[in-house]
Structure formats: structure tokens, C-alpha cells
Amino acid sequence: MAHSELYAQIDRYAYINPFAKTSPVTKMLFALSALIISVSSPSPVVPIIVFAAATILLLRLAKIPVHFYLDMLAYPTVMLALSCIIIALFFGTGEPLTQIAFPWFTWTIFKSGIALSVATFLRVEGALSCLFFLVLTTSITDIFITLRRARVPKVLVEMALLIYRYIFVFIEVAEKMNTAQKLRLGHSGWMRRIRSLALLSGNLFIRTLEQGERTLTAMNARGYDGNIRVLEDQPPAKKTALAGIIIFDIVLVLAAYLTLNVGVL
Amino acid sequence: MLFRLENLSHQYSDGTLALDNVSLSFAKGERIAILGTNGSGKTTLLHHLNGILKPTAGKVYFEDKPLEYDSKSLLDLRRRVGFIFQDPNDQLFAPTVKQDVAFGPLNLGQPADQVKKLVDETLGLVGMAEYAEKPPHFLSLGQKKRVALAGVLAMQPEVLIMDEPTSNLDPRAASEILHLLLHLNTKYGLTLILATHDVDMVPLFAKKLFILSKGKLVTEGSPKELFSNADLIRDVNLRSPRITHLFEVLKKENNLPVDNQLPLTISEARKEILRLLNLEDAGKDRGEGESHERD
CATH class of the missing domain: 3.40.50.300 (P-loop containing nucleotide triphosphate hydrolases)
Incomplete structure (x- = not known):
């Protein structure tokens, strides 16, 4: 799947999934609270619960196809796995798991390093599942409006809104330029590919400046006065749903306490 | 104004x-x-x-x-x-x-x-x-x-x-x-x-x-x-509508007695052709479907 298609598909699910009409406050509260508990949990059990909960919600209730979810997870998981291998091999103190003697130094792999590596992996996977739950069930408009209501500084929210919209415009432009370069053999050979990439990036940068200029003009022509106003018609959060999320969070925190001594090794 | x-x-x-x-x-x-x-x-x-x-x-x-x-x-x-x-x-x-x-x-x-x-x-x-x-x-x-x-x-x-x-x-x-x-x-x-x-x-x-x-x-x-x-x-480096150009050529090159006001659209051209063929009445009989013309 090309990258732009993956992005567009994420967007499509966000608008059509069965949770699309649920209050964004509910969804954001669930995803963000579970995410924070997951990354701050000292026990490896809690991230597993969070991952399972978010995944079941996504696959069963939001009806996201399994293969699509796995596709999405695959990219960050590969990166994460590489980092965790480094952590396992080179981090930690205390009790050694094994030692490899080289003539000039002794390489020690620590038990605590392995534990840290596994814990990191689980925490991040738990957090990823929460983020994916949010982006796959909640349209970006809903997220922006909720952030604004939560008093996140306006300049950040408005910048994010414009960036979001024009990412898609520029992915398209970049793909077209890339194809045009390929057709004129700009990708034959490593040096030429690097040069083509440099030209493309430079060009794209200038395009973004021009686009910004034109968009501002167009916004001015419709009475823009420095404030982006949006139509707010999100459904209100259901009290039962909010209560359910709070109970879930309390269970997570309790689970974290009860499983404090569960070690990886 | x-x-x-x-x-x-x-x-x-x-x-x-x-x-x-x-x-x-x-x-x-x-x-x-x-x-x-x-x-x-x-x-x-x-x-x-x-x-x-x-x-x-x-x-x-x-x-x-x-x-x-x-x-x-x-x-x-x-x-x-x-x-x-x-x-x-x-x-x-x-x-x-x-x-x-x-x-x-x-x-x-x-x-x-x-x-x-x-x-x-x-x-x-x-x-x-x-x-x-x-x-x-x-x-x-x-x-x-x-x-x-x-x-x-x-x-x-x-x-x-x-x-x-x-x-x-x-x-x-x-x-x-x-x-x-x-x-x-x-x-x-x-x-x-x-x-x-x-x-x-x-x-x-x-x-x-x-x-x-x-x-x-x-x-x-x-x-x-x-x-x-x-x-x-x-x-000014523009051109006439295609249909106008056609009538201009017919007038100049073939000496067809086209009206000085060249037709600009399909419906005007249709009228002019019928006039040239002395079939004006035929056009009226069928009614002018002007509103549905496309360029």
C-alpha cells in the first residue's frame, strides 16, 4: 500500500466507522487516559490489558479489518523492535544474565536490561493501540474541536488543522514530481536518486510557501480575521460511557499496583 | 454603476x-x-x-x-x-x-x-x-x-x-x-x-x-x-469560437452568403444554416431547443 493510500484509508475509517458519531470527548478520554497509564505503568501486565482492550474495541466494535490494523502496527513495531534489541543488549546494571569475553573487553548483558527492553516494548505497543484507536475512530475535525474546547492554545490547533489539510495536497504534489523525475530517468543510479530527492525537497518547500500565500489570500477573501471558526455539532458525551472509562482506568491503576512484582525474568 | x-x-x-x-x-x-x-x-x-x-x-x-x-x-x-x-x-x-x-x-x-x-x-x-x-x-x-x-x-x-x-x-x-x-x-x-x-x-x-x-x-x-x-x-492572440470560425471560412473562401453577424453558438449556427437552406420554417415547426445546447 502506498503511503498516501494508507493515510487516506485511515481518514476514511475515521469518518465511516461505527464510532464516528460517538462523542469525541469520550473517545479521546479513553484513548489518552489508557495511553498515559500504559506508558507510566511499572508492571508489564497493564500495557497488555490496554493493548487487548483497544485492539478488541477496534476490531470488534469499530469493525476495522484485521489486516489493515496489522499493516498499521507493522511500521512502528519494526522500529520499536530494533530500539528494544539495542536496549536489551547494551542497557542495564546489577545482576548479569550472561557475559561474553572479548580480548579487549567483556560484554555484559544484564537481566535488568532485558526487563527494561520488554517493558518498553509492551508500554509502547499499548500506547500505539490507544493512538490507533483514536485516529481510526475519530475524525480530525472532531479532534480539533475537542482540543479547542479543552483550551489547548489556539495557534497550535489552527496550525495543526491547516497542516493536516495540506499534507494531502503536498503528498499528491510530491508523488507527481517523483513520477515525473522517474520518467526522465532521475532515479537511475544512487547519486542521481539523491540529487533528484534534493531537487524535489527544495521544490516542494518553495511550493509550500506559495501555497500558504495563496491560501491566506483565499481565506481573506472570505472574511478571515485571524480566527478560524468551526461549526461545532459534536454529540455530547454520554455519562455512562464516561463512567465506564473512569472505572476502566481505576481497574488499570489497581492492576498496576497488584502486579508490581511481576517480573519479566 | x-x-x-x-x-x-x-x-x-x-x-x-x-x-x-x-x-x-x-x-x-x-x-x-x-x-x-x-x-x-x-x-x-x-x-x-x-x-x-x-x-x-x-x-x-x-x-x-x-x-x-x-x-x-x-x-x-x-x-x-x-x-x-x-x-x-x-x-x-x-x-x-x-x-x-x-x-x-x-x-x-x-x-x-x-x-x-x-x-x-x-x-x-x-x-x-x-x-x-x-x-x-x-x-x-x-x-x-x-x-x-x-x-x-x-x-x-x-x-x-x-x-x-x-x-x-x-x-x-x-x-x-x-x-x-x-x-x-x-x-x-x-x-x-x-x-x-x-x-x-x-x-x-x-x-x-x-x-x-x-x-x-x-x-x-x-x-x-x-x-x-x-x-x-x-x-490579441485569441480565436473565435470554433463554430464562428467555420462560418467565417465558409463566407470568405466559399462565398456563402452568410450573415455579417456570424453565429457564435450551436443554436445560432443552426438558425443560420436553416436560413441559408431556405428552411427557416422547418426550424420553427420543431421548436427551438436553445436552452439545452452545449458547447
Whole structure:
């Protein structure tokens, strides 16, 4: 799947999934609270619960196809796995798991390093599942409006809104330029590919400046006065749903306490 | 006069003189086309009509009052004079169609429930109601142009300015936009001003034509008058509508007794052919299907 298609598909699910009409406050509260508990949990059990909960919600209730979810997870998981291998091999103190003697130094792999590596992996996977739950069930408009209501500084929210919209415009432009370069053999050979990439990036940068200029003009022509106003018609959060999320969070925190001594090794 | 430009000149900061001493005027409810090649100054001229650009010399009058460029006057002007850009991607910035159409009316300070109603109505008018919740990047160019149009119509302007409204559209999408515009003009009395180099479309749309070349106003008049003057049209690097050209050739090369007022559209050509064949009555018998003609 090309990258732009993956992005567009994420967007499509966000608008059509069965949770699309649920209050964004509910969804954001669930995803963000579970995410924070997951990354701050000292026990490896809690991230597993969070991952399972978010995944079941996504696959069963939001009806996201399994293969699509796995596709999405695959990219960050590969990166994460590489980092965790480094952590396992080179981090930690205390009790050694094994030692490899080289003539000039002794390489020690620590038990605590392995534990840290596994814990990191689980925490991040738990957090990823929460983020994916949010982006796959909640349209970006809903997220922006909720952030604004939560008093996140306006300049950040408005910048994010414009960036979001024009990412898609520029992915398209970049793909077209890339194809045009390929057709004129700009990708034959490593040096030429690097040069083509440099030209493309430079060009794209200038395009973004021009686009910004034109968009501002167009916004001015419709009475823009420095404030982006949006139509707010999100459904209100259901009290039962909010209560359910709070109970879930309390269970997570309790689970974290009860499983404090569960070690990886 | 609704709009009057008086000795308008505009020089860009790089030194290009994009408009050179242009004076013209037009009235409420008219359908105006500004015709010219690429780089003739059409867009620059349009940008002066709702205060996007300020003249470097000369004046713009709206309802006989000179334009003022403070933010309050501009907001007032822009509420009444809508502008649709050539590339809808310049205009559609919001994450969904609905939010984009709501942007203008919200800026005018209208209450949310009224804006919602307005958004629904306008999207219905341009035939995009079912796309309200979609992000713009899922739409085709023709659909984006309609949404851009809705975004401006939702501000309920009295004047609509469009830069190349049919460029890059397939024939059907172009024709649909054109008919929508004609409908807005006849039903709501919306004044329409468009810049184009699509000479085949102009006679179907415009009652009055201004021809620009190299920043200067070359001539003005009805499409009939201007397109009859083939030399003038060629001098400014434009061409006549295809059908007009055909009759011009028939007249010149084959000495066919074509009327001096060359036909500009299919329906005019049809009448002329029937006249030449002495079959005028036949045409009347079947009734003139003028309204359904396409370019």
C-alpha cells in the first residue's frame, strides 16, 4: 500500500466507522487516559490489558479489518523492535544474565536490561493501540474541536488543522514530481536518486510557501480575521460511557499496583 | 454603476506592469466575461474587485464609492462580493466540506444554527449535499470546484467573481458549472464576472465582454460585436469560437452568403444554416431547443 493510500484509508475509517458519531470527548478520554497509564505503568501486565482492550474495541466494535490494523502496527513495531534489541543488549546494571569475553573487553548483558527492553516494548505497543484507536475512530475535525474546547492554545490547533489539510495536497504534489523525475530517468543510479530527492525537497518547500500565500489570500477573501471558526455539532458525551472509562482506568491503576512484582525474568 | 474602474494600474513589486490604465464599468445583474490570454492581467484585475490587491494608480468604485482598504470596509465588501479562485485547493483549507462552507458565514458572525441551515442549503444547491462530512482530498476536481463555489455562495454575495471557473474540468462538469451559474444569475439576480480564455464558452455565458491584452483594455462590447471582428480577436492572440470560425471560412473562401453577424453558438449556427437552406420554417415547426445546447 502506498503511503498516501494508507493515510487516506485511515481518514476514511475515521469518518465511516461505527464510532464516528460517538462523542469525541469520550473517545479521546479513553484513548489518552489508557495511553498515559500504559506508558507510566511499572508492571508489564497493564500495557497488555490496554493493548487487548483497544485492539478488541477496534476490531470488534469499530469493525476495522484485521489486516489493515496489522499493516498499521507493522511500521512502528519494526522500529520499536530494533530500539528494544539495542536496549536489551547494551542497557542495564546489577545482576548479569550472561557475559561474553572479548580480548579487549567483556560484554555484559544484564537481566535488568532485558526487563527494561520488554517493558518498553509492551508500554509502547499499548500506547500505539490507544493512538490507533483514536485516529481510526475519530475524525480530525472532531479532534480539533475537542482540543479547542479543552483550551489547548489556539495557534497550535489552527496550525495543526491547516497542516493536516495540506499534507494531502503536498503528498499528491510530491508523488507527481517523483513520477515525473522517474520518467526522465532521475532515479537511475544512487547519486542521481539523491540529487533528484534534493531537487524535489527544495521544490516542494518553495511550493509550500506559495501555497500558504495563496491560501491566506483565499481565506481573506472570505472574511478571515485571524480566527478560524468551526461549526461545532459534536454529540455530547454520554455519562455512562464516561463512567465506564473512569472505572476502566481505576481497574488499570489497581492492576498496576497488584502486579508490581511481576517480573519479566 | 455597480463597479467602476478608473485609470486603474497595477505594478507588482518585481516591476511587472500587470494592469495599465484600465477604465471600465458594469451594472448590477450583468453577466461579464473578461477575456484574455495567459498573463494578460485578468486575474490581477479580478483581484482588485474585492480588495485583494490595491491599485498602484487609479481607483476602484463600488456603487459609486471608492473602495477603502481598512479591515472593516474590506469585510463588508467581501461579504457582498464573493471570489472563487482558479485552483480549489487554494480555497478549501478546512478538514471537511461542511466546515469549509461554514467558514465564510461564521466569519460574518452568523449564529451556528443558521449557519448549519445555510451550509445544507448551499451544498444542496451545488449538488454536493451527500459529501458534507467528506474531507476535500477525497473529491474530484469538479466536485472541489462546486464546494469552493458553495463556500462563497453561503456568504450570500450579490456579486460573484470567478477566475477560470471551467478550467481543467471535463466537458460535462464544465457545462454543469456553467448552467448552475446561469441559474444563479437569472433566479437570484447575482452579478457574475468571470475571467477566462475559453472562447467557446463565452457566448453561452456572457452578455458583455471585456478583452484584455498585455494589461490594457483593448475593447468592450457584446460577444456578437467583438467576435465579428476577426482581425481584432487575432491581434490579441485569441480565436473565435470554433463554430464562428467555420462560418467565417465558409463566407470568405466559399462565398456563402452568410450573415455579417456570424453565429457564435450551436443554436445560432443552426438558425443560420436553416436560413441559408431556405428552411427557416422547418426550424420553427420543431421548436427551438436553445436552452439545452452545449458547447
